[in-house]
Amino acid sequence: MAAPALFSKPEQGRPQDGRPYKLSISLRNRLNNIAARVFWLITLIPVGLVIAITVALAVRSAPILQSHSLVELFTGTVWKPFGGQFGFLPFIAGTFWVTTIGVILAVPPCLLTAFYLSEYARPITRNIMKPLLDVLAAIPSVVYGVWGMLVIVPFVQKTFMPWMSSHFGFIPLFASNQPTGFSVISGGVILAVMIIPFIIAIIYEILKTVPQDLREASLGLGATRWETITLVIFPKILPGIIAAIVLGASRALGETMAVLMVVGNVPQIPTSIFDAAYPLPALIANNYGEMMSIPLFDAALLLAAFILLLIILTFNVIATLVLQRILGRRGK
Amino acid sequence: MQPHIQVKNLNVHYGRTHVLKDINLEILPQQITVIMGPSGCGKTTLLKTLNRFIELVDGTRVTGQILLDGQDIYSNDVDVTEVRKRIGLLAQRPQPLPMSIAANVAYGMQIHRMKSNRQEVRKSVQHYLEVAGLWEEVSHRLNDPATSLSTGQQQRLCLARGLAIEPEIILGDEPTSALDPISSQHIEKRLLTLKDTYTTIIVTHTLRQAKRLADQVIFMYLGEVIEAGPADAVFNHPKVERTQQYLAGLF
Ligand SMILES: Nc1ncnc2c1ncn2[C@@H]1O[C@H](COP(=O)(O)OP(=O)(O)OP(=O)(O)O)[C@@H](O)[C@H]1O
Ligand SMILES: [Mg+2]
Helix, strand or coil, rough: CCCHHCCCCHHHCCCCCCCCCCCCCHHHHHHHHHHHHHHHHHHHHHHHHHHHHHHHHHHHHHHHHHHHHHHHHHHHHEHHHHHHCCCHHHHHHHHHHHHHHHHHHHHHHHHHHHHHHHHHCHHHHHHHHHHHHHHHHCCCCHHHHHHHHHHHHHHHHHHHHHHHHHHCCCHHHHHHCCCCCCHHHHHHHHHHHHHHHHHHHHHHHHHCCHHHHHHHHCCCCCCCCCHHHHHHHHHHHHHHHHHHHHHHHHHHHHHCCHHHCEEECCCCCCCCCCEEEECHHHHHHHHHCCCCCCCHHHHHHHHHHHHHHHHHHHHHHHHHHHHHHHHCCCCC | CCCCCCEEEEEEEEECCCEEEEEEECCCCEECCCCCCCCCHHHHHHHHHHHCCCCCCEEEEEEEEEEECCCCCCCCCCCCHHHHHEEEEECCCCCCCCCCHHHHHHHHHHHHCCCCCCCHHHHHHHHHHHHCCCCHHHHHHCCCEEEHCHHHHHHHHHHHHHHHCCCCCEEEECCCCCCCHHHHHHHHHHHHHHCCCCCCECCCCCCCCCCHHCCCEEEEEEEEEEEEEEEHHHHHHCHHHHHHHHHCCCC
């Protein structure tokens, strides 16, 4: 009776097609080394890209730095490319206004939702809500922009702004200096809606790294869920929450399309949430490729891109480092 | 003697698995009751039903009654935090809260508003650290993070933290299994001195520890209580064959 083919001895150590059964050890090692090197090179590509982009932006924006001082560029409030005046302050201020409002509006619902899903919700609720939130994160930003123009801007103009100005109009922050709803608050609302699912997802991941034993240690002493959350879990993951918010903020900083559709794009320093603004990404997107004959215009726009890149890189690197430390602890 | 805890017809299901089957028990006060049995027989589950931790696990079903001084802890008018305040749990691995040593001990007292001022809290912190046999080692660094303690010290800290809410019952789920022999001895010694004040229920896998601690023994097998009674009787004259085999180290 013939033994099963699987266990039969190969004749002369070779199968039918003549390929050797075994590669020699040195060949296997050589293949391994080649693979490792190829992977390493491929991994380097993104790093190389970031460096290449940064260098390119720096080089291309150099001309304006030769004719204008940094102080002049960063504190100048007048943007008149024809007159050779390139004050970036309105754009930087616009960026921070919109981002700050977006983050302030986003943080409370993010915390409540993430903690609810992780600590209170039943598995079925969680299994329905999590994918829904991920879908929300996948909506293209131009769709948010259209929604902002159709819903948020009119709401701000017809309802929110009149109400605020009649009740709180004496506070400069809420003064209505212009009649349209295209304003930093509209941009902030859109940004908040856009970054909420993103921040929730990160905080939820962090909450999953909190060991169940720790919750039980608190609950076992007769603490309520709420006490456990506020006194034990929240303090424990606070650095992670901050990192998640910073990461969300860096998304908001760079968000272009949805914001430029609702903020009005007026190069001024906003003083009220109902003022129009002109954030950096909108400046670049609206102008790059046009009026390039104006001297230094090209360099000015690329400097704007450079500034934006540096800010976002810094935010991202810090937040990512913190998050890596926290999420890396999982399983230990 | 009036039993402190009575378990009546207790059944627990995890989803479709029937984990505890018709458990009937009486736990006496001021004694150490030791629960023994092979791995997976339901010892942890039984402890978790006693302080209602079982409801933290999704998909569990508990039927039957657990009476604490005659009152069913699963009845609707009983507050779960009150149950857990009366029944403290010493976990298998010490799990210090992410705060200072002193704050760990004070945590329960503070959430239950048991002390009226800081002075009292501080006094109680010292008292319970002394009771747990940790005071001398930590008195000079009460504000250090609790995680800076050794595992054995952390377990004694957890004991102090649990005692500070003045429970009537101490549950221990293999409370010394993660500890070195010296630290285990520490904990055992504390449990023995504390037994006059509390009702103590300990799960253990080591026969020798069981013999050192037990006044009463419960022997479980496959989700059922096979034999229960005074330590002397169960250890020296086990009635059930399974118990005899387990004590002989056959499984
Ligand atoms: N969350 C859960 N979901 C489903 N089944 C579970 C769950 N927890 C425990 N079980 C099952 O219940 C039974 C009893 O488990 P339990 O943890 O109470 O055993 P144990 O006696 O404490 O064991 P050990 O001595 O190993 O700690 C086991 O068969 C286990 O697989
Ligand atoms: Mg167990």
